Amino acid sequence: MSTPIHELFAALRGKFTGHLLRPEDSGYGDARKIWNAMVERQPGLIARCADVADVQLAVKSAAAAGVLTAVRCGGHSLAGFSSCDDGLVIDLSRMRSASMDAAARRARFAGGSLLGTVDTVTQQAGLVFPAGVVSHTGAGGLVLGGGTGWLTRMFGLSCDNVEGFTLVTADGSIVHASGRENADLFWALRGGGGNFGVVTEFEVRLHPLNSVLLATSYCIGDDIFRILRDWREFMPGAPDSLKWNISLRLAPSTPAIPAEIRGKPAASLSLAWFGEPEEGNRCIERAFSIGKHFARTKETMSFLALQTMADADFPHGRRYYTKSGYFTALDDRTVQIMVDALPSIPSPNTQIELAYLDGAAGRVAASETAFGDRSAPFIMNLLADWVDPKGDAANVAWVRDLFAALRPAMKPGVYVNFMSGDEQDRVPEAYHERWERMVKVKSHYDPTNFFRLNQNVLPKNAQRKE
Ligand SMILES: Cc1cc2nc3c(=O)[nH]c(=O)nc-3n(C[C@H](O)[C@H](O)[C@H](O)COP(=O)(O)OP(=O)(O)OC[C@H]3O[C@@H](n4cnc5c(N)ncnc54)[C@H](O)[C@@H]3O)c2cc1C
Secondary structure, three states, X not given: OXXXXXXXXXXXXXXXXXXXXXXXXXXXXXXXXXXXXXXXXXOOEEEEOOXXXXXXXXXXXXHHXXXXXXXXOOOOOOOOOOOXXXXXXXXXXXXXXXXXXXXOOEEEEEOOOEHHHHHHHHHHHOEEOOOOOOOOOEHHHHHHHOOOOOOHHHHOOOHHHEEEEEEEOOOOOEEEEEOOOOHHHHHHHXXXXXXXXXXXXXXXXXXXXXXXXEEEEEEEOHXXXXXXXXXXXXXXXXXXXXXXXXXXXXXXXXXXXXXXXXXXXXXXXXXXXXXXXXXXXXXXXXXXXXXXXXXXXXEEEEHHHHHHOOHHHOOOOOEEEEEEEEEOOOOHHHHHHHHHHHHHOOOOOOEEEEXXXXXXXXXXXXXXXXXXXXXXXXXXXXXXEEOOHHHHHHHHHHHHHHHHXXXXXXXXXXXXXXXXXXXXXXXXXXXXXXXXXXXXXHHHHOOOOOOOOXXXXXXXXXXXXO
16 A cells, blocks of 8 residues: 555544445455446545545545545446546445435435436336436436436436535535536536536436337448438437437347348437327338338337336446547538448447437527537447457557547537547537636636546646646
């Protein structure tokens, strides 16, 4: 143990009511792991906080000892920001709980909650909080970065539905931010990620919803291009009740997929409809009428089934690398570059994920929250996903090369939650004209950049350390 970590452990021991794990302790090996196996870190100490007082103690003590500190909720940071070598991990996994006032359509959840923690509580009253599409993702990181998912077009981003945050700031104080209190901080927390403190409680608005009509299919060959053309033209006028995502990938080699298309470049379509079934059926059949569709499904399912259906597709412990961007429009050349890249995908799990945002999220003014661009509705995430470390170079290169080819057509900007760990230079791009305001809020609440393991906003007069 290095000296600062030793000092930190001594400061916490006896006062910290949660669980402290050092490298020699049993359970440390599992506790240090995060979702993305590409990021292997050996923290000097993991502090599993039991409550807000533990968070305050950990922050104050780490700041005093000058120990590099990471904050972990669900551990799903694609960039691996929720761990570090030799430093402290403030692990919020024991602070997972949610409660709701169904009549007021409001919920509160603790800073370590997963999406599933929130959904299982709110669905008891047929209510939803709009968030992401995999239930084992941490709500902490997802909401603070923005939060897109099936309900973005219906109800806005996750951060658009937050009414208040309680956080422990860099000096260990407890601060509340809402539309009425610390309004600048409230603005910055809605999209600004983990830059401003450890959020211990989120207060959010809920919406009524308990079922969804979901249709899926695969198209191959020339139909990939035809479907993408139709999608890009249809979505700008589509009702908010429709969320239609397309992933370009190699068709999976699973029993549900016909043998004739397995392993072939394909467009995987998912259409979720949240309105009147009749209109939804019309939208779905219209989409299915273009080209030949394989492995077609259409079913009404519970919201909880929708929220957990992709859980097994993105397991903990595989290797992941990502790059993301926005497009105002998808021209033929851009589509062609994506389609041309499919045959050389190095891993069967890798995908070009495409979604059309807009809807309720697009109607929030750009100045209302720190979250990045809302004017370029097409969002693309290149997500490489593989198992064998020997595949690292090929998978990372495939993403980087494709990104470089597509970059000229993108609108500058990036969603911070879809960034990899080697893109710190793109953070100002994520906030555009909001950058100066972000720096001002950061400089006020975290002048020494204590919270720096994130898509980092450097405070005025601070030097970049790691
Ligand atoms: C399988 C998978 C599915 C995903 N699906 C979606 C999706 O549908 N929509 C979407 O928008 N994004 C999605 N993402 C991206 C996701 O939003 C980010 O990876 C996010 O950072 C995950 O949050 P986490 O709490 O699990 O991360 P962690 O790794 O725990 O933390 C990530 C960052 O957030 C900060 N942070 C986390 N909790 C707190 C807190 N309570 N207080 C202060 N800072 C905190 C950390 O310091 C760190 O910088 C997905 C990611 C994965 C891996």
